[in-house]
Amino acid sequence: MARKLRKRDVEVVKTHLSSPWASFTAIVIATLWTIPTFGLFVTSFRPSTGINSSGWWTVFTNPEFTFTNYTRVLFEGRGATPPLSQYFLNTFAIVIPSTIIPITIAIFAAYAIAWFNFKGRNFLFFTIFALQVIPLQMSLIPLLQLFSGGLHIGSFTVIPSFGITGTFIPIWLAHTMFGLPLAIFLLHNFIAQLPRELIEAARVDGADHFKLFRQIILPLSVPAIASFAIFQFLWTWNDLLVALTFGGGKREIAPLMVRLAEMTGTRGGDWELLTAGAFVSILVPVAVFFALQRYFVRGLLAGSVKG
Amino acid sequence: MIEIAARQSQLEQAVSKLTGLTLTILIFGALVAIAFALSERTGERVQRFLKYVIFLAPALIFLFIGLVAPAFRTLYLSFRDARGNESVGWENYQWAFTQPEILDVLRNTGVWMIVAPIASTGFGLLIAVLTDRMRRPGLVKSLIFMPMAISFVGAGIIWKFVYQFEPNERAPEIGLLSQVAEWFGFVPTNWLLVNPLNTFLLIVVFVWIQTGFAMVVLSAAIKAIPDEILEASMLDGASGWKRFSRVTVPMIRGTIIVVLSTITIGALKVFDIIRTMTGGNFKTSVIANEMYNQSFRALNYGTGSALAIILFLGVLPLVAYNVVNLRRERSER
Known part of the structure; x- marks a missing residue:
C-alpha cells in the first residue's frame, strides 16, 4: 500500500513537471522532421507543369492533383528500360529469399552456440559479434570474383563458377552472408535466455536436439525471429550497394533502389517521375514498419542496449 | 505492335x-x-556429431566464405596492382595518402565521422528527454522514427528536392530550402555545389534518419532509470537542467556511448546518400563511395582494396571497444 502511494506521488510530481513547453517543442521538431517527406508526397500527385513552376507548398491555395505520375512511372517503359513495376517485382524476388535463408541458418547456429557444450564456444560468439561491424566493403571484390570465376588453386578447381552471374543468386547469397552476424547475435541473446529447466526437462524425456529444437525452441523464438525478420527485410529492401555490385548491371534483375539511384543521376530534373517512384519505394517498408513497430523496437533495443 | x-x-x-x-x-x-x-x-552416437553439421556448419561456412576469407583476400589485393597480378608494395596506400582527391575523400569521411554521430545522438537525446515527460508521446516519436524505414536512396531523393535550386531568377523556387532562404532575405544558390557546405547538407540527410534510432534507444534507457532516483533529486530541489546533466546523462552514459559508436560505424560506411545526391562530385565523396568507384568503375582492385582496408582500420577501434564492453557485461552477469 505504502509503495503504491509513493508511486502515485511520483506520478503527480511527474505530471507537474510535464511542462507544456517541452511538449510543444517536441511537436514542433516532429513537424519539421515530417515536412520533407510530406513535400515529396504532395509533389508526387501534382502535374509536372505545376511541379516545375511553383513550390509544392502552393497547393494549399491552388490545389491541383493527378495520378498520371504514378501510372507513367509504374507502367510506361522507355526504350530498353522497363517500367518501375518490373523493378518492384525484382525487389520482391531479392528480398524474400534474402530474409528467409539467413534467418533459418542463423537460428540453427544461435541454438548451437547457446546450448551445445563445445570448446571455443565463447570465442566463436565474440568473433561473430565482431564480424557484425566489419564493413561489407571488405568482401565486395573477393566475393564478386568468387561468384563470377569460382575458386581455383593453380589449375585445380575448388569451387566452380556455376555461371550464376546475372541471376538473383549472387545477391541472395551476399545478403545471407552479410546478414548472418547480426541475426546470430540477436537470436542467440534470445535463445540463451530460455529457462535451462525447460531444455533439460525435454532432454531427460528423451528428446534429441533436433526434436527439442523443432518442438520447443522454434515456437518460443517466434518474437525474436519476427524482430530480426523486420530488420533484414528493411535492410535488403533499402539496399543499394549489394544489388549494384552483385547485380552485374543487368536491368532484368535490378531492384527499385538501383533504378531510382540511376534515375536521379540521369533524369534529375523529372521530379514528377522521381517523386512518384521514390514514394512507391518508400511505401512498403514504411507500412511494414508501422504495422510491426513493436517488434522492430524490441530488436533494436536487444541489439544495442546493454542488459 | x-x-x-x-x-x-x-x-x-x-x-x-x-x-x-x-x-x-x-x-x-x-x-x-x-x-x-x-x-x-539416427542414433544418439551419430547425432553427437551430426548436430554440429546441421546446426552450426552452414552458418560457419557462409561466414567464412562471405566475410572472413574475403577480408584476408582484400588485405592481400591491397598490395597488388589493378588486376591483382603483381605485387606493388605500399604503392596503393601511398596513392591514397598523397593524391589530392583522395585526401579530400579522407577529410570528408573524418567530418562525417565526427559531425553525424554527435548531431544524431544530440537530437535523439533532446527528443527522448522532451517526450519522456509527455503524456502521449506515441505520434511524435513515430514521426521522428519513421525515416528509419526509408532507404538512403529514398531519403536522398526527398532531400535533393528540398535542396533544389532554380537558376532562372524570374522563375519561382521549387526547393524548400531555397524558398525559405528567400523568405529570410538570402539569395538562394545551387546548394549542393558549394563546398564545404554540401558535405554538411548531405550529413543532414543521414542525421534525419539516424536521430530516430538514437531517440528510441536513449528513451528506453531513460525510462529504465529507477523512479526513486528521480524522486530523490526532486526532493533535493534540483532544477530541470541540473536533473538532466547530473542525473539523467550519467545514468545512461553507457547507452549514449553505444549509440554514438553504432552511428559512427554507420557514418563511416555511408554510400547511398552520396551516390544518389551528388555522385561524389563537388568534393563530397567519402571512402565507401571512392572504394566503389575505384573497384567497379576504374576497375582497379588494388586501390579499391586499399581503401576498404583504410575503412576497416577506421572501424577497428570501435569494434574492439564493443567487444571489450560485451565481455565485461557477460562476466558481470
Whole structure:
C-alpha cells in the first residue's frame, strides 16, 4: 500500500513537471522532421507543369492533383528500360529469399552456440559479434570474383563458377552472408535466455536436439525471429550497394533502389517521375514498419542496449 | 505492335521470376525439412556429431566464405596492382595518402565521422528527454522514427528536392530550402555545389534518419532509470537542467556511448546518400563511395582494396571497444 502511494506521488510530481513547453517543442521538431517527406508526397500527385513552376507548398491555395505520375512511372517503359513495376517485382524476388535463408541458418547456429557444450564456444560468439561491424566493403571484390570465376588453386578447381552471374543468386547469397552476424547475435541473446529447466526437462524425456529444437525452441523464438525478420527485410529492401555490385548491371534483375539511384543521376530534373517512384519505394517498408513497430523496437533495443 | 510484344515479354519475365522465386523457397524449405527428418532418425552416437553439421556448419561456412576469407583476400589485393597480378608494395596506400582527391575523400569521411554521430545522438537525446515527460508521446516519436524505414536512396531523393535550386531568377523556387532562404532575405544558390557546405547538407540527410534510432534507444534507457532516483533529486530541489546533466546523462552514459559508436560505424560506411545526391562530385565523396568507384568503375582492385582496408582500420577501434564492453557485461552477469 505504502509503495503504491509513493508511486502515485511520483506520478503527480511527474505530471507537474510535464511542462507544456517541452511538449510543444517536441511537436514542433516532429513537424519539421515530417515536412520533407510530406513535400515529396504532395509533389508526387501534382502535374509536372505545376511541379516545375511553383513550390509544392502552393497547393494549399491552388490545389491541383493527378495520378498520371504514378501510372507513367509504374507502367510506361522507355526504350530498353522497363517500367518501375518490373523493378518492384525484382525487389520482391531479392528480398524474400534474402530474409528467409539467413534467418533459418542463423537460428540453427544461435541454438548451437547457446546450448551445445563445445570448446571455443565463447570465442566463436565474440568473433561473430565482431564480424557484425566489419564493413561489407571488405568482401565486395573477393566475393564478386568468387561468384563470377569460382575458386581455383593453380589449375585445380575448388569451387566452380556455376555461371550464376546475372541471376538473383549472387545477391541472395551476399545478403545471407552479410546478414548472418547480426541475426546470430540477436537470436542467440534470445535463445540463451530460455529457462535451462525447460531444455533439460525435454532432454531427460528423451528428446534429441533436433526434436527439442523443432518442438520447443522454434515456437518460443517466434518474437525474436519476427524482430530480426523486420530488420533484414528493411535492410535488403533499402539496399543499394549489394544489388549494384552483385547485380552485374543487368536491368532484368535490378531492384527499385538501383533504378531510382540511376534515375536521379540521369533524369534529375523529372521530379514528377522521381517523386512518384521514390514514394512507391518508400511505401512498403514504411507500412511494414508501422504495422510491426513493436517488434522492430524490441530488436533494436536487444541489439544495442546493454542488459 | 512492338509495344504489345514488349508487354508480353515483360509479363512472361514476371511469371518466370515468380516461379523461380517460389521454387527457390520450396527447395530451400524441403532441404531443411529432409535434413531434419533424416537426422531425427539416427542414433544418439551419430547425432553427437551430426548436430554440429546441421546446426552450426552452414552458418560457419557462409561466414567464412562471405566475410572472413574475403577480408584476408582484400588485405592481400591491397598490395597488388589493378588486376591483382603483381605485387606493388605500399604503392596503393601511398596513392591514397598523397593524391589530392583522395585526401579530400579522407577529410570528408573524418567530418562525417565526427559531425553525424554527435548531431544524431544530440537530437535523439533532446527528443527522448522532451517526450519522456509527455503524456502521449506515441505520434511524435513515430514521426521522428519513421525515416528509419526509408532507404538512403529514398531519403536522398526527398532531400535533393528540398535542396533544389532554380537558376532562372524570374522563375519561382521549387526547393524548400531555397524558398525559405528567400523568405529570410538570402539569395538562394545551387546548394549542393558549394563546398564545404554540401558535405554538411548531405550529413543532414543521414542525421534525419539516424536521430530516430538514437531517440528510441536513449528513451528506453531513460525510462529504465529507477523512479526513486528521480524522486530523490526532486526532493533535493534540483532544477530541470541540473536533473538532466547530473542525473539523467550519467545514468545512461553507457547507452549514449553505444549509440554514438553504432552511428559512427554507420557514418563511416555511408554510400547511398552520396551516390544518389551528388555522385561524389563537388568534393563530397567519402571512402565507401571512392572504394566503389575505384573497384567497379576504374576497375582497379588494388586501390579499391586499399581503401576498404583504410575503412576497416577506421572501424577497428570501435569494434574492439564493443567487444571489450560485451565481455565485461557477460562476466558481470
